[in-house]
Amino acid sequence: MFPTPIAKQSRSRQLTYQTLLPVALILWLLPLIAVALFSIKPGSDFAAGNYWGWPSSFEGLTNYGKVFFESNMPRYLMNSVFITLPTVLGAIALSSMAGFALGIYKFKGNLLIFFMFIAGNFVPFQILMVPVRDLTISLGMYDSIQGLVLFHVAFQTGFCTLFMRNFIRALPFPLIEAARVEGVAEWRIFFFVVLPLMKPALAALAVLVFTFIWNDYFWAVVLTQGPSAQPVTAGITEFNSQFRAAYHLMSAGSIVAAFPPVAMFFLMQKHFIAGLTLGAVK
Structure with missing residues (x-):
């Protein structure tokens, strides 16, 4: 009636669970990660299409200061x-x-x-x-x-x-x-x-x-x-x-x-x- 707890399942299922859980968590947090990343980038990075890359310069203090x-x-x-x-x-x-x-x-x-x-x-x-x-x-x-x-x-x-x-x-x-x-x-x-x-x-x-x-x-x-x-x-x-x-x-x-x-x-x-x-x- 109820699913078997992961601690009582086979070792292969436990490893699969332990591998997929961080992946699912990262995918779920991806929008928040993107927002946090953009908050420390200069505005020119968005215009240049640098969405996920390394910031061309770190403007976190400047951006939050302006806010x-x-x-x-x-x-x-x-x-x-x-x-x-x-x-x-x-x-x-x-x-x-x-x-x-x-x-x-x-x-x-x-x-x-x-x-x-x-x-x-x-x-x-x-x-x-x-x-x-x-x-x-x-x-x-x-x-x-x-x-x-x-x-x-x-x-x-x-x-x-x-x-x-x-x-x-x-x-x-x-x-x-x-x-x-x-x-x-x-x-x-x-x-x-x-x-x-x-x-x-x-x-x-x-x-x-x-x-x-x-x-x-x-x-x-x-x-x-x-x-x-x-x-x-x-x-x-x-x-x-x-x-x-x-x-x-x-x-x-x-x-x-x-x-x-x-x-x-x-x-x-x-x-x-x-x-x-x-x-x-x-």
Whole structure:
């Protein structure tokens, strides 16, 4: 029913696996390797067709210096921080409370409300582009950080609620019953009994939502149009001009933009894995 672990297979299969795994990893990382390579090359190398060859000169310090000191990249990075952090906090806070209510209380319409949260995840966000843009304009939130935060929280809460509700339902219910017998208020049960047990799930969800929001490009382009509110994913296009694209600067900017979510994952890796696997084996 399940594949045999590689450690129990024949030596020839183990050698094949050990040989092909680095090759597959390199192929998977090839686009990132290309971007990192271009970030230290001069712009003339792209025009000359030197895509994979040795750089004609190493311009890493120059390219990254221009990204940080001769462009709006610092502003875009701060915009991404101001958009991502409130969104993560807002989505997790709302989904934790919604997940607690849907996972603990039994009432008429519980499953219907839960299915509505799930159904929202199946709506292609491209078809929402025009109505969401019109709504931000009517609310006076177009091209603003507040508008992006509001709609990111709204769109992420459905997935987060699905995650938190299923996690809370796996918790030992006798703990909650014991707290009720002792006369503990429901809000105290949530904050002092359930919430501490949800730390692995909260950490895993924080990493996922942080990555989703930081890497978002679609809504950044639809709901913003300038450096006053655009996040870094949309701000990288600033290095394009009408007749020429500075691919070496775009590559350097892409590496800078990719660093925060990668660092976030490695810092939270232990909690992230624990949150995804907790309850998988009983």
